[in-house]
Amino acid sequence: MAAGIAYDDVEVGTELPPQSFPVTRATLVRYAGASGDFNPIHWNEKFAREVGLPDVIAHGMFTMASAIRVVTDWAGDPAAVVEYGVRFTKPVVVPNDEKGTVVEVSAKVAAKLDDHQVRVDLVATCAGQKVLGMSRAVVRLA
Template sequence: MTAKVGYGSVEKGTELPPQTFRVTRATLVRYAGASGDFNPIHWNEKFAREVGLPDVIAHGMFTMAEAIRVVTDWVGDPGAVVEYGVRFTRPVVVPNDDEGALIEVSGTVTEKLEDNLVRVGLVAVCDGKKVLGVSRAVVRLA
């Protein structure tokens, strides 16, 4: 698959289409099964509170993966992402209800680099608070 976004059509400041991702307890169970991460802070309310958390929290890697989807959906090719990193600033607390939590993600091209590469800055917010800090990716465009 090749990136669908052309380097020549992108400028610094280009905004990627924002997306919102719902996270429920069922989502966390499925992710735990896929990742093998069965830490009880991701499914056991009592345990999460005993270790000082407000409630069950989403896996950090899950949150990170949801955020990069804004980039991969925009570019059309997950293989176009050549670098990606984040700092975890706040956990995504997932209540035990049918609504769960919402992670809102937006992205902006912050720099055009050489060789058809761009740097994209991402902002991930849950309940009005940033959950990822210094979240950025380098992407190879067509």
């Protein structure tokens, strides 16, 4: 159960604190090493363009994992998330500079369910475009 958040204290429409996640090429290299996903679309600009992408893109699982941090930070316990799913709608393009890009994530409680669970809907954008669609998590609260 989530530490500190009581089911009875949460209402539909409750907004979770939004977060921004910077993404650079160095971030992608670290994620590739941790995940074992060395697909060249995540590090080789020439290859990414040859396969029709605008540039190197972030790993979809990295983007998905970054987004759920808004929920796990709010809940106080990653194990409180009992279900999570997204659709990848746009790639997160990461330029080859020190600045990189930023994924912005907001979320709100969309429904109260049985068994002290709530459904949280997330919105993840990058450069003003939605990068995850149908992004939803089910969280068990205290």
